[in-house]
Amino acid sequence: MASLGASSSSAPARAEVLALFRSLLRTARKFTDYNIREYTKRRTVDAFRHNQNLSEPSSVSSAYSEGKAQLEIAQRQTVVYQLYAPKIKSVMDVKPHH
Numbered sequence: 001m002a003s004l005g006a007s008s009s010s011a012p013a014r015a016e017v018l019a020l021f022r023s024l025l026r027t028a029r030k031f032t033d034y035n036i037r038e039y040t041k042r043r044t045v046d047a048f049r050h051n052q053n054l055s056e057p058s059s060v061s062s063a064y065s066e067g068k069a070q071l072e073i074a075q076r077q078t079v080v081y082q083l084y085a086p087k088i089k090s091v092m093d094v095k096p097h098h
Contacts (some may be wrong), residue, residue, distance in 0.1 A: 011060035020067050021048055027071060030078040031086050034092040040074060 012020075021044065028040035047070075051063045 011057040012064045017060075017064060017067075018019060020064065020071065024067065024071050026072065027074045031081060033081065036081065038092075 024044040025041060028037055028044060031040060032038040047067070051060075054060045054063055
């Protein structure tokens, strides 16, 4: 029983956490709407900052699982948003012509 608990609470490797972070940011860039794109990027950075000092393997594993779930949601949302997004760009996305 003890070995089962140890294997299920093993924390993800640092490389896995960094890969998740990069995937979340990459997914955020796919949103065509400036506000949603920036919110998603900011939310990703804030969440990783908030969890950076977690040291207990079960806490790290839990936060990682939550991040993976959020990545799946964001990926689905990018597809849906691309299908139904307005064709008008945000003022923040329009580059001034000088």
